[in-house]
Amino acid sequence: MGEWANGLCGCMNNCTLCLITYIAPCYTAGKNAEAVGDSCIMVGALYWIFPIAGIYLSAKVREKVRTQGGIEGGFGGDCLVHLFCPICALVQDAQQIRPGETTQGESMARE
Numbered sequence: 001m002g003e004w005a006n007g008l009c010g011c012m013n014n015c016t017l018c019l020i021t022y023i024a025p026c027y028t029a030g031k032n033a034e035a036v037g038d039s040c041i042m043v044g045a046l047y048w049i050f051p052i053a054g055i056y057l058s059a060k061v062r063e064k065v066r067t068q069g070g071i072e073g074g075f076g077g078d079c080l081v082h083l084f085c086p087i088c089a090l091v092q093d094a095q096q097i098r099p100g101e102t103t104q105g106e107s108m109a110r111e
Contacts, residue, residue: 002070
């Protein structure tokens with residue numbers, strides 16, 4: 001089985017993504033949905049207007065991310081993660097979907 005590329009508390013591995021998600025979680029939720037084939041506008045808008053519906057849809061996106069990566073887990077766990085730690089969950093999903101993004105630390109590293 002696969003593993004998450006970053007832990008749930010690995011938000012700071014990409015400081016820019018973490019900051020964007022903290023300020024506008026609806027943006028990251030929408031972009032994650034778009035990356036797995038769902039509607040960016042629908043998920044982002046529902047995340048902003050109806051947080052409970054947004055949590056449900058973000059958990060569905062996380063389920064798709066897990067399925068694509070062969071990561072163990074269940075939908076109930078996805079809902080709980082998005083309910084109790086939404087920023088970390090959105091960032092973890094985004095880092096799993098787009099693993100090649102350069103983080104601030106990597107761009108400043110010496111060669």
